[in-house]
Amino acid sequence: MTSTINYYFGSQILSLNTGIVLNNEMDDFSVPSSNTNFTSVPPPAPNNFISPSKRPMSSMTPTIVLKDGELKAVVGASGGVMIPAATIQVVLNHFALQLDPFSSVFAPRVYHKLIPNVVQYENWTTVSGDHIELPASTREELKQRGHVLQGLTSGGAISQFIVHNFGELTAVSDPRKGGLPAGF
Template identity: 65%
Template structure:
């Protein structure tokens, strides 16, 4: 029921969306953002995430990290920032998982954002992303091997055959 909008107005969250109010027989809107990446009409990668309102930003950041040259693992491991426009606050990851791994947006990035006038707030949590990438090599004559990266923020690990 949390994905439905509730008819109330709170200045700290985006305004409710009347088309998404709870009604019998309706399905809630969702932030699901399963993403399929193709190159030359061939599958290159699949990305998805959990994390409610942070799903879109988390998925987008993993994709952009990879397109900018990061390998699949570091694309997922990189600390993330989140902004929902209302309230006008940039949330950034600064947390240690129950498994002892720490994620924090670097100080120079936070300084840059503050200089640009952003209000920053640290966040102990965020989206959890899964990334499957097709690794190709000339040795295998263009045939790909699937590489799965499961976000360690939640203690996950890839499994398959």
């Protein structure tokens, strides 16, 4: 399960009753801006401005995959605006490309935030020393289609993936952050 708390340790407040770290979800609201130069970031969204009884929009994309009413997989990620792209790439890697669960999570990813009009591709080394990089042939194909590319040397989204197959669960934590699956 991935839970949004924003920043390291969210609001940095621990509930004494529950032991739960409280989130800093207020950061996901938009605020009016006097800046009119939105060439590198989208303008603030008025529908997401702070007001009473409102929840901020979020990139959270927890996904449950069913087939014929049976659980096939659960996937989620952390990483802000990159979460939806990472989540769908893991699902497509496994179900469309037939990669095993670990390879589905470990495969290099691409991200596009709309503004700026740049495709970011992974080109970095994980905390455990594994190098992740989009293949040169894929980068060349994207360039031929007119995309502007930028290597992403850190960051991206971190995925967690659980696959249910023939009564067995396989859990994978993204090696980009050095996590390990744990369950009981």
